[in-house]
Amino acid sequence: MAKIISDVVCPFCGTLCDDLEVKVSDDGKEILEVYNACVIGTEKFLHSQAEDRLKVPQMQDEEGNSKDVSVDDAVEYTAQMLCNAKKPLMYGWSSTNCEAQSVGHEIAELVGAVVDNTATVCHGTTLIALQDVGVPSCTLGEVKNRADRIVFWGCNPAHAHPRHMSRYSIFPRGFFTGKGHKARKMVVVDPRSTDTAKMADLHMQIEQGRDYELLSALRVAIRGNPLPETVAGIPRETIQDVAETLKSGRFVIIFFGMGVTQSLSKNHNIDIAISLTRDLNDYTKAAIMPMRGHYNVTGSGQVLGWQFGYPFCVDLSRGFARYNPGDSTSNDLLRRGEVDAVFVLGSDPGAHFPISSVKKIAHLPSVCVDPHFTPTSAVCKLHMPVAFVGVEEAGCAYRMDNVPIETRKVVDAPEGMLSDEEFLKRVLTRVKEIKGVA
Amino acid sequence: MPEIELNLISGRSIQQGVSMEAGKEKPAYTKACGIIEMDDADFKRLGAWRNTNVRVTSEYGSVVVKAVQTTQGPHPGLAFIPMGPWANMVISPKTYSTGMPTFKGVPVTVDVAEDEPVYDSLDLVRKACKGEI
Numbered sequence: 118m119a120k121i122i123s124d125v126v127c128p129f130c131g132t133l134c135d136d137l138e139v140k141v142s143d144d145g146k147e148i149l150e151v152y153n154a155c156v157i158g159t160e161k162f163l164h165s166q167a168e169d170r171l172k173v174p175q176m177q178d179e180e181g182n183s184k185d186v187s188v189d190d191a192v193e194y195t196a197q198m199l200c201n202a203k204k205p206l207m208y209g210w211s212s213t214n215c216e217a218q219s220v221g222h223e224i225a226e227l228v229g230a231v232v233d234n235t236a237t238v239c240h241g242t243t244l245i246a247l248q249d250v251g252v253p254s255c256t257l258g259e260v261k262n263r264a265d266r267i268v269f270w271g272c273n274p275a276h277a278h279p280r281h282m283s284r285y286s287i288f289p290r291g292f293f294t295g296k297g298h299k300a301r302k303m304v305v306v307d308p309r310s311t312d313t314a315k316m317a318d319l320h321m322q323i324e325q326g327r328d329y330e331l332l333s334a335l336r337v338a339i340r341g342n343p344l345p346e347t348v349a350g351i352p353r354e355t356i357q358d359v360a361e362t363l364k365s366g367r368f369v370i371i372f373f374g375m376g377v378t379q380s381l382s383k384n385h386n387i388d389i390a391i392s393l394t395r396d397l398n399d400y401t402k403a404a405i406m407p408m409r410g411h412y413n414v415t416g417s418g419q420v421l422g423w424q425f426g427y428p429f430c431v432d433l434s435r436g437f438a439r440y441n442p443g444d445s446t447s448n449d450l451l452r453r454g455e456v457d458a459v460f461v462l463g464s465d466p467g468a469h470f471p472i473s474s475v476k477k478i479a480h481l482p483s484v485c486v487d488p489h490f491t492p493t494s495a496v497c498k499l500h501m502p503v504a505f506v507g508v509e510e511a512g513c514a515y516r517m518d519n520v521p522i523e524t525r526k527v528v529d530a531p532e533g534m535l536s537d538e539e540f541l542k543r544v545l546t547r548v549k550e551i552k553g554v555a
Numbered sequence: 556m557p558e559i560e561l562n563l564i565s566g567r568s569i570q571q572g573v574s575m576e577a578g579k580e581k582p583a584y585t586k587a588c589g590i591i592e593m594d595d596a597d598f599k600r601l602g603a604w605r606n607t608n609v610r611v612t613s614e615y616g617s618v619v620v621k622a623v624q625t626t627q628g629p630h631p632g633l634a635f636i637p638m639g640p641w642a643n644m645v646i647s648p649k650t651y652s653t654g655m656p657t658f659k660g661v662p663v664t665v666d667v668a669e670d671e672p673v674y675d676s677l678d679l680v681r682k683a684c685k686g687e688i
């Protein structure tokens with residue numbers, strides 16, 4: 118008889134769906150089926166069962182040949198590397214729980230590292246904008262129950278957050294949104310006719326990179342002031358139509374993604390999107406929310422915030438916390454050759470950083486802690502396989518709206534496999550010994 | 556052989572997410588991300604069939620990927636490579652003091668490279684780091 122575990126939380130994207138059901142074998146060792154998750158979430162659970170999963174740490178020599186090493190050796194190499202470096206980079210933290218993050222930060226403080234998370238290539242510019250102009254936001258529960266005007270700007274939830282629309286933003290019937298999607302108006306702004314855009318009531322197929330202009334034009338239109346014939350490739354009438362649609366709503370929510378954060382203008386695009394939201398509050402209720410990618414990148418920002426006061430790229434190398442995007446951010450540090458060791462946990466810069474940064478990692482002492490073998494492992498000196506957090510390990514994670522949710526453990530990790538937190542605790546103990554602190 | 560200019564953006568696709576979770580060393584990941592999505596109009600300009608290998612070059616590097624017909628178009632003049640090591644061979648690493656590389660809006664040229672291979676993610680990154688490509 119197989120058992121069903123309910124209320125399981127999906128550890129893939131920032132939607133952090135908490136209604137999954139997982140069928141496990143009687144002995145609790147094997148995942149048989151996953152219900153309610155989208156294809157990506159399902160794959161994440163099922164892949165943890167892969168036959169070819171790595172279970173032993175691997176060390177690379179100069180020629181790139183790998184050999185198995187013991188966990189003790191892996192702990193020793195990591196601790197020595199971090200202690201010997203003048204300014205190590207400790208990057209990642211977005212696919213693990215808050216408990217592991219806080220142990221990692223303790224190590225970073227002792228060794229004088231720079232701690233950066235995946236926001237640096239995702240919503241880092243959003244965080245800069247939030248600090249510059251503040252943010253009127255809300256929770257996804259409020260969106261579900263109240264929002265009748267939904268904007269997706271430069272994001273494609275149909276692909277990146279597959280259940281976002283069905284759980285929170287478009288389809289569900291909420292307390293004040295009893296008609297579900299029938300009473301909601303959906304506006305999409307994207308240079309491509311994405312699968313999300315195809316579902317919209319209104320798609321503004323903007324010229325790529327012209328978000329600032331279009332946001333500006335919407336602010337003008339909301340005030341009823343004159344506009345040129347087209348802005349960013351969008352006819353004046355369409356802009357005015359969208360402005361009226363938003364103003365006439367009872368609750369507007371603007372979701373935005375990488376189209377805004379990674380195009381030129383970067384944080385300024387978000388400044389003005391926030392200003393648009395503020396303007397809309399003169400007519401109705403409006404809020405704005407970033408579509409966060411990794412399931413716990415928001416948590417990493419939170420934990421860094423409690424501990425050091427800043428949400429990403431925290432430089433502890435001078436013995437106190439400094440934060441200076443453009444200077445203490447991973448890609449700038451790597452490109453300028455300012456770090457002398459790289460520790461990666463819960464992310465994959467090898468696949469997701471520009472190749473010029475990856476080349477730098479390849480030439481430094483480096484450790485990759487990840488259940489999967491990734492392009493980062495391919496260039497790091499040591500790969501340390503660990504348990505899957507959210508599948509084989511419980512712990513706290515923050516949803517994209519900053520709501521903390523306790524993830525569940527559904528199966529045991531393979532025998533002898535450490536969790537991120539256990540591995541970090543062992544490294545911390547060794548770092549303390551080397552540094553001679555109690 | 557003709558060469559065309561396009562504006563390149565990278566981003567997520569559902570196949571990118573699924574294949575990434577199934578293992579980045581597997582062929583499915585290369586199939587999902589070692590591609591460039593182009594409009595029919597751009598295929599015509601290039602004078603190439605769909606599903607041929609092409610070389611994508613920017614100021615920052617170059618990479619061989621398979622050119623496929625876009626499913627989320629039309630958007631002539633715009634090309635899309637799913638986020639991953641292939642896109643990252645050519646996107647702009649410039650952060651303009653924000654920490655954020657410019658993953659979207661990079662001018663590229665595309666030309667046919669029928670006989671050149673699309674490397675898998677591990678090979679691509681290893682070879683690029685060793686300076687072999």
Ligand code: SF4
Nearest residue numbers: 127130134155158280
């Ligand atoms: S939408 Fe995101 S959190 Fe929900 S099941 Fe899919 S991957 Fe998991």
